[in-house]
Every structure is written in structure tokens, then in C-alpha cells.
Amino acid sequence: MMKSLFKIYTLRFIFYILFVCSLPFTLYASLGISTEFNNIFIENLQIGQEYNLTQMFNLPCKAKNNSDKKVKIKIQPVKPVQQSLKPGFEVIPSTDWIKILNSEISVEPQGFAVSDLVIKIPDDKALLGRKFQVNIWFYISSVEGESGFLSMTPGVEGSLLFIISAEVKKQKVKPVDLSFELSPAEVYKVFTSTDNFVGSVEIKNMSKKTVLYEITQANPKDMNIHIKEGYELLPENFSLLVVPNRLKIKKGSSKKFDIFLVSKLSSEYIGKKYFGLVEVKTTSKGVSGSKFVKVYLEAR
Amino acid sequence: MKDIKKFLIMIFAVLFVFAFTKVVFAATSGQYKIKVAVVEEALGIQVVADTVDLGYVVKGSSVITTDNSTGRTITKNTGAVNITLKLQLTGCTTSWTAGSTSLTDNGGDKYVLATVFERWDGTHDWSHYGDEDVITTTEKTCTAASGTHIFAPSTSQGGSDDWDGYNIPPGGEVSNFYFFKAPSSLTTEYGRQETITVTVTAIQQQ
Numbered sequence: 001m002m003k004s005l006f007k008i009y010t011l012r013f014i015f016y017i018l019f020v021c022s023l024p025f026t027l028y029a030s031l032g033i034s035t036e037f038n039n040i041f042i043e044n045l046q047i048g049q050e051y052n053l054t055q056m057f058n059l060p061c062k063a064k065n066n067s068d069k070k071v072k073i074k075i076q077p078v079k080p081v082q083q084s085l086k087p088g089f090e091v092i093p094s095t096d097w098i099k100i101l102n103s104e105i106s107v108e109p110q111g112f113a114v115s116d117l118v119i120k121i122p123d124d125k126a127l128l129g130r131k132f133q134v135n136i137w138f139y140i141s142s143v144e145g146e147s148g149f150l151s152m153t154p155g156v157e158g159s160l161l162f163i164i165s166a167e168v169k170k171q172k173v174k175p176v177d178l179s180f181e182l183s184p185a186e187v188y189k190v191f192t193s194t195d196n197f198v199g200s201v202e203i204k205n206m207s208k209k210t211v212l213y214e215i216t217q218a219n220p221k222d223m224n225i226h227i228k229e230g231y232e233l234l235p236e237n238f239s240l241l242v243v244p245n246r247l248k249i250k251k252g253s254s255k256k257f258d259i260f261l262v263s264k265l266s267s268e269y270i271g272k273k274y275f276g277l278v279e280v281k282t283t284s285k286g287v288s289g290s291k292f293v294k295v296y297l298e299a300r
Numbered sequence: 301m302k303d304i305k306k307f308l309i310m311i312f313a314v315l316f317v318f319a320f321t322k323v324v325f326a327a328t329s330g331q332y333k334i335k336v337a338v339v340e341e342a343l344g345i346q347v348v349a350d351t352v353d354l355g356y357v358v359k360g361s362s363v364i365t366t367d368n369s370t371g372r373t374i375t376k377n378t379g380a381v382n383i384t385l386k387l388q389l390t391g392c393t394t395s396w397t398a399g400s401t402s403l404t405d406n407g408g409d410k411y412v413l414a415t416v417f418e419r420w421d422g423t424h425d426w427s428h429y430g431d432e433d434v435i436t437t438t439e440k441t442c443t444a445a446s447g448t449h450i451f452a453p454s455t456s457q458g459g460s461d462d463w464d465g466y467n468i469p470p471g472g473e474v475s476n477f478y479f480f481k482a483p484s485s486l487t488t489e490y491g492r493q494e495t496i497t498v499t500v501t502a503i504q505q506q
Contacts, residue, residue, distance in 0.1 A: 030346060030347070030348050031346070031347045032344065032345065032346035032347070032378060033344065033345065034342060034343060034344025034345075034378060034379060035342070035343055035344070036338075036340050036341075036342050036343075038340075038341050038342070038343050038504060039338070039339040039340075039341050039504075040336065040337075040338055041335075041336065041337040041338075041339070042334065042335070042336045042337075043334065043335040043336075044333060044334045044335065045334065051334075053336075056334070056336075057336050059336065059338070064344075066344065066346060066378070080503075081386070081439070081441050081503065083384050083441055083503060083505060083506060084384075084503040084504055084505075084506060085506070086506065087506075135503070137501065139390065139499050139501060140499075141390065141391065141497075142391075142497075151496070151497050151498070152347055152373050152476075152497075152498045152499075152500060153347070153390070153497055153498070153499050153500075154345045154346065154347045154375070154499070154500055154501075154502075155345075155499050155500065155501035155502070156343040156344060156345060156379075156501065156502045156503075157343070157386075157501055157502065157503045157504075158343055158504075159504065171334065173334060176336075178336070178338060182340075185340050223337060223339055225339055225341075226341075226381070226382075226504070226505075226506060279337075283333075286333055286334060287333060287334045287335075287336075288333055288334075288335050288336070289335075289336045289337075289338075290335070290336070290337045290338070291337075291338050291339075291340065292337070292338075292339050292340070
């Protein structure tokens with residue numbers, strides 16, 4: 001008995017000396033995640049107030065599981081690293097200002113993880129007029145039915161930027177509904193002196209009521225947008241004209257507007273590439289919400 | 301009669317003040333409108349490799365992966381903007397801990413895991429790994445191979461996107477190869493199911 005016990009322990013000892021173990025680094029066939037909850041700008045928030053983005057704008061934080069497996073997605077606020085910090089914005093002093101109401105969610109393949117996000121601004125006058133950035137980190141924390149010694153899972157980190165009002169004011173607000181889609185959200189066009197039509201864009205109202213949308217050209221400088229390499233801002237003597245500039249759209253319906261370029265094309269512009277923005281805005285009492293169409297132009 | 305006149309004048313005065321303040325209020329609240337703007341710049345990544353097998357590792361020793369088909373993981377930018385990657389250990393069911401300071405920071409039940417982004421068809425060598433490439437439980441952001449080369453080969457040829465996880469354009473993909481240094485001694489039972497999770501996160505490159 002003692003002999004066989006000794007043998008067992010001796011064998012085990014030798015095994016530990018020689019090997020740690022076989023270490024298969026298991027990666028799942030294809031795991032993917034994506035989000036459009038990125039580059040969200042909110043202006044004029046008040047100190048001492050709480051803002052639920054779903055209640056105010058119908059804008060929950062949302063990520064898609066692009067995997068072929070059921071996964072768990074975790075959502076948490078994080079301080080942005082230097083590389084992702086937008087010019088003019090400070091890192092949020094504490095991620096406690098942000099509440100994710102549903103921070104871990106089981107998601108079917110090609111499904112979405114959706115949660116309300118609440119911004120709570122401390123009641124501190126030192127914050128008046130300041131601009132902050134917080135990033136929202138979505139990542140796959142586990143995969144159903146999979147396990148291995150080492151696994152690699154993907155994540156994405158979108159930016160949420162907000163500006164605190166410079167003055168303390170009582171706000172009376174009525175929510176706006178940002179559940180509308182722009183298709184396409186990017187327009188590419190090669191233009192000449194004889195062709196100034198840029199393209200048509202469809203607005204699809206996915207809210208539960210009729211909404212009036214105002215459509216205008218916007219300045220990309222105001223939006224802190226990173227412009228694609230090779231493109232420059234539209235010169236001042238170029239402008240984007242939209243027709244019509246107001247559209248009233250019933251729930252579940254869609255309508256189109258056209259974009260034209262107004263310019264005097266001369267030889268100095270030929271061969272250059274330009275970037276412009278068209279803003280589609282919906283307003284309510286004390287609140288406005290906008291989405292944008294990116295316009296990429298090449299002069300020939 | 302006089303009293304009725306007075307009463308009516310007072311009512312009109314009150315109504316006038318009320319209407320006036322309403323107008324002023326409306327102007328003020330217009331100035332303090334909360335605005336939200338959503339500039340759709342989709343972020344997305346896909347991890348598209350299958351399995352990287354580290355094989356058998358002698359206790360206390362190190363291994364690197366070199367095989368182009370089984371020794372690497374692939375991360376693809378499926379979004380619409382340029383991204384930079386961050387890596388961190390997000391889960392560990394083992395009683396092991398992760399060494400964080402250097403490639404030799406292993407010990408009893410303590411391992412070191414490091415990675416570099418390399419051209420999949422290039423050469424893969426021990427000399428490519430440095431202490432800056434160790435994956436830790438706190439996030440570390442990739443830098444350019446030509447710069448401080450965090451998660452990029454120490455002997456980098458630089459410049460090329462294939463050599464780092466920095467500023468990857470839409471549609472671009474990068475490959476990770478790995479370094480593992482095993483614990484010098486173990487208190488855990490051999491054959492026990494253990495899991496270490498590394499999360500690769502995309503942030504929009506400014």
C-alpha cells in the first residue's frame with residue numbers, strides 16, 4: 001500500500017518537473033463586436049442634474065454581437081487614453097458620473113446588447129463651462145460553450161463627449177427621439193462645372209410619432225470630426241444646398257432630400273478632394289438632436 | 301362701477317406681466333437648449349483566427365509561436381474609421397497570477413504572457429519581444445512600431461501597419477504572435493481546466 005502510494009506521488013512529481021501542461025490557445029472561430037455609440041456630443045448639461053440618454057433622446061448605448069455564437073457583452077465607462085482623447089476635451093474626473101443600467105448582457109449571434117446610460121453631473125460650480133470625454137467600453141466577456149487555456153475576445157470603445165453649461169439655469173425639457181436612420185450616411189461624388197447634383201438621402205422615421213426634420217449644411221469644425229486622409233474642408237465659396245430643407249415624416253415612413261453643390265469651379269480646385277457635412281435635426285422644448293450625412297467630393 | 305374698472309385693469313396688468321415673462325423665458329430657454337449630435341463613425345473588430353497551440357512548456361521555461369497558420373491570431377478592423385488596439389487580461393479562472401514587469405517576471409504560480417504584431421509571412425524571433433510587450437491586467441495601448449513599439453517588434457523595421465496595432469485603417473488586419481513563460485513552480489493540480497482571457501479593444505485613432 002505504502003509502495004503504491006509512493007509510486008503515485010513519485011510519478012506526479014516527475015510530471016510537474018517536466019511539464020506545466022499542454023497549452024492550447026483557443027480562439028473562437030470568429031468573434032466580432034461593433035458599435036455606433038461613438039462620437040456622441042451633448043451640450044449644455046447642468047450641474048447637479050441626471051440625464052438618462054434613453055429617456056431624453058431615445059439614445060441607449062448599444063453594441064452588436066457579430067459572432068456566430070451566443071456571448072455575454074459587458075459595458076462599462078472608462079477614462080479615455082491619450083490617443084482617443086478629442087482636442088479641447090478633458091478626461092472625465094470620475095467614471096462614477098456614468099451609470100450603465102444593464103452592464104452585462106447575454107446576446108444571441110447577430111443580436112444587440114442595449115442598455116440605458118445615465119450621466120450624473122455633480123453639483124459643483126467649478127465644473128461650469130467645462131468639456132469632458134468618457135469612453136464606453138463594450139467587450140465580449142464570455143462565449144457560450146467555449147473554453148480553453150487562453151482565449152482572445154474583442155472589444156470596442158466609443159466616445160461620449162459632453163459640455164457643461166457655463167451658467168446655472170433651470171431647464172424645462174421635452175425629449176426628442178433620435179430613432180431615425182439616414183441612408184446613405186456617406187455620399188461620394190465626383191463633380192464637374194456642369195454637374196452640381198451630389199446625391200439623395202433618405203430619412204427613415206423609426207419613432208412612434210410624426211417628426212419634423214430640419215436639414216442644413218453643418219460645419220465639420222464644430223463637430224471635432226477626424227477628416228479622412230486626402231480630403232480637406234469645403235472652401236468658403238462652396239456650399240451644400242439641400243432640397244427640401246424641412247421634412248415632416250409619419251411614424252414608420254421615410255422621405256428623401258437632395259443635396260446640391262453650389263460653387264464656382266475654377267482650375268485651382270480641380271483634382272482636389274473636399275469634405276462637407278449635412279445636419280438632420282429634430283427639436284423639442286429645450287432639446288435638439290441631430291444626425292449627420294458625410295459628403296465626400298472630388299473636383300474634376 | 302369704479303371697482304369693476306380697477307379690477308379689470310389689475311387683471312389685464314397681471315396678464316400682461318405674465319405674457320411678457322413668458323416671452324422672455326422662451327428666449328432664455330432657447331439659449332440653453334440641450335443639444336445632442338451623433339456623428340456615426342462605426343467601430344468594429346473581428347477576431348478571425350482559430351487556435352494557437354503553445355504545445356508543451358517545460359516548467360519555468362519560455363516558448364514563442366512562429367507558425368504562420370497555427371501560431372498567430374488575426375484581428376480585423378470591420379469599422380468605418382482608423383483604430384488603435386489596446387490589450388489587457390480580463391479574466392483568469394486559475395490561481396495563477398500574471399507577471400507584469402518584464403518577460404522574466406514569472407514565479408510560483410506566476411506566468412508571463414506577451415505578444416507582438418508582426419507580418420504574418422515575416423520572420424518571428426525571440427529578439428522581437430521586450431518587456432513593453434507583456435500583457436497585463438491593466439490596459440496597454442499599442443504604439444507605432446517606429447516609436448516606443450508597445451506590442452510591436454523591438455527590432456522593428458517600422459513604418460508598416462503590419463508591424464503594429466497602431467492606426468489600422470478600415471478593412472486592415474494584423475497578426476499577433478505570442479510569448480509565454482511558464483510558472484517556475486505549481487501548486488495547482490495538473491490537468492485542471494484553466495482559462496485566461498485576453499481582450500483586444502479598438503479605440504478610434506485621432
